[in-house]
Amino acid sequence: MAESSTGHETGSDRSFVSRIGDDFTTTTWVLIPIGIGLNAVGGFIVNLLKLPLFMDNIGTVLLAIMAGPWAAALTGALSNFVSAMLGSPQQLAFLPVPVAIGLVAGVLARRGWFDDVKRVLVSALVIWIVATLIATPIVVVVFGGVTGAGPSLVTGVLVASGRALVESALTAQFLVEFFDKGATTFIAYFIGKAVPPRYLPPQGQQIYSSQK
Amino acid sequence: MNTSIYKPGESVVHRLNPVTKLVVAAAVSILVFLVPNYRFALAISLALFVGVAVAGVSGIVLRLVGLAMVPFGALLLVIQGILNPANHDAPFFVVGPVTLWEAGVAETLLIFFRVLVLVLSFLLMATTSQPQKLRIALMEKGVPPQLAYVFIASLQIIPQIQARAEAIADAQQARGLDREADIRTRSKSLVALLAPLLIGTLIVANTRALALNARGFNRRTPRVFLYEVADPAGERALRWASVLAVIGAGAWRVFRWL
Numbered sequence: 001m002a003e004s005s006t007g008h009e010t011g012s013d014r015s016f017v018s019r020i021g022d023d024f025t026t027t028t029w030v031l032i033p034i035g036i037g038l039n040a041v042g043g044f045i046v047n048l049l050k051l052p053l054f055m056d057n058i059g060t061v062l063l064a065i066m067a068g069p070w071a072a073a074l075t076g077a078l079s080n081f082v083s084a085m086l087g088s089p090q091q092l093a094f095l096p097v098p099v100a101i102g103l104v105a106g107v108l109a110r111r112g113w114f115d116d117v118k119r120v121l122v123s124a125l126v127i128w129i130v131a132t133l134i135a136t137p138i139v140v141v142v143f144g145g146v147t148g149a150g151p152s153l154v155t156g157v158l159v160a161s162g163r164a165l166v167e168s169a170l171t172a173q174f175l176v177e178f179f180d181k182g183a184t185t186f187i188a189y190f191i192g193k194a195v196p197p198r199y200l201p202p203q204g205q206q207i208y209s210s211q212k
Numbered sequence: 213m214n215t216s217i218y219k220p221g222e223s224v225v226h227r228l229n230p231v232t233k234l235v236v237a238a239a240v241s242i243l244v245f246l247v248p249n250y251r252f253a254l255a256i257s258l259a260l261f262v263g264v265a266v267a268g269v270s271g272i273v274l275r276l277v278g279l280a281m282v283p284f285g286a287l288l289l290v291i292q293g294i295l296n297p298a299n300h301d302a303p304f305f306v307v308g309p310v311t312l313w314e315a316g317v318a319e320t321l322l323i324f325f326r327v328l329v330l331v332l333s334f335l336l337m338a339t340t341s342q343p344q345k346l347r348i349a350l351m352e353k354g355v356p357p358q359l360a361y362v363f364i365a366s367l368q369i370i371p372q373i374q375a376r377a378e379a380i381a382d383a384q385q386a387r388g389l390d391r392e393a394d395i396r397t398r399s400k401s402l403v404a405l406l407a408p409l410l411i412g413t414l415i416v417a418n419t420r421a422l423a424l425n426a427r428g429f430n431r432r433t434p435r436v437f438l439y440e441v442a443d444p445a446g447e448r449a450l451r452w453a454s455v456l457a458v459i460g461a462g463a464w465r466v467f468r469w470l
Binding site: 027030031033034041046050051074078079082084085087089090093144145146152156159162163164183192196199 | 216241245276280284287291292296297319320323326327330331333334335359362366369370372373374377378381391395398401402405406407409410411413414415420421424425429430
């Protein structure tokens with residue numbers, strides 16, 4: 001790529017802010033719109049294959065693997081801002097969710113938790129739990145427990161059986177995110193793996209080349 | 213070419229500095245969540261509808277609001293108004309076995325108008341602000357040029373990626389990708405569709421990074437802009453007033469809570 005910064009070996013004596021700055025090479029800045037584009041196009045692909053998922057964070061997780069937590073968090077935040085500009089402002093309320101996914105996935109990737117399929121399973125579980133815990137309070141406080149048709153149906157059935165709204169929304173969210181974030185994590189990992197290493201940015205090359 | 217929902221125009225709302233619209237949209241969206249009264253959110257919604265009418269963007273805004281808010285409102289009324297056990301106090305309306313509860317209706321109104329303000333305010337901002345002007349206005353307020361570039365590049369790249377995804381989907385279907393297969397096979401097909409998409413865009417990204425570097429992308433010197441984006445004192449005051457209103461309402465909530 002145009003500039004090289006491995007991201008893996010950063011001097012511990014340097015300030016936190018300048019180490020974040022190291023993550024943002026020109027290559028990273030160019031990758032971020034691609035991540036945002038993949039997030040936006042995930043929904044289209046899922047529709048085409050008639051899969052009952054959102055898949056709106058594949059790009060965020062990919063950026064986490066290829067460029068680290070800060071670039072991934074920015075990708076997630078800007079994705080929601082861009083989708084607001086394209087006509088879905090409700091997404092702005094969920095802004096903390098992709099930011100958290102990006103940060104968590106990026107840290108996991110740097111610590112080696114995307115190095116083989118078994119470890120990706122652990123990463124997927126962590127991302128699933130983080131996404132659920134952050135999304136649920138937003139769903140309850142901002143949207144009164146109502147999100148897409150699928151999760152709302154689950155929430156509705158649970159609430160009708162006499163459970164508290166928070167508990168019902170949390171259960172619905174855990175269920176939906178399990179499939180969505182699990183699939184998102186694995187798909188991001190596998191499509192990254194399908195790319196010939198010479199086209200990957202430095203961190204992506206390191207992560208995928210350490211695999212057998 | 214980009215996919216933004218911007219509608220060109222010459223109205224007062226169009227002429228506002230895009231950052232002002234962004235700040236006011238964010239401020240009213242936060243404000244309605246700090247004030248626990250649906251009449252306040254309703255009043256702001258009405259004011260925003262006036263803004264939409266003045267800007268002459270009612271067609272697109274009303275369509276998008278309808279798409280987002282009609283199903284949301286219906287589900288909200290079912291979950292909050294009928295089902296949520298926390299709202300079961302006094303019946304508001306009874307039809308056969310279904311009871312609509314008073315507290316549930318109040319909760320539905322509050323949440324509905326709050327979300328309506330969020331949706332309306334940002335749609336008004338997005339339909340009346342030219343993305344390039346928003347980018348320049350943001351950079352003038354100290355947003356790093358790289359970040360502003362990413363914002364514009366994303367708006368431009370989405371239709372490109374979409375077109376590429378459609379081409380890849382057609383190509384893979386010609387090679388035997390089955391849209392009607394069982395769910396396992398269809399899930400695996402995701403990789404067959406997304407991997408070529410990513411490889412293609414990564415190659416373009418590589419070239420783009422070289423091109424941007426050659427054009428001084430990482431220079432720290434001040435930039436000059438193609439457009440002038442006006443920022444009169446009145447708008448600056450409006451932005452400060454919005455921020456202060458949010459801080460005031462927040463302090464009031466904390467004070468009441470203590």
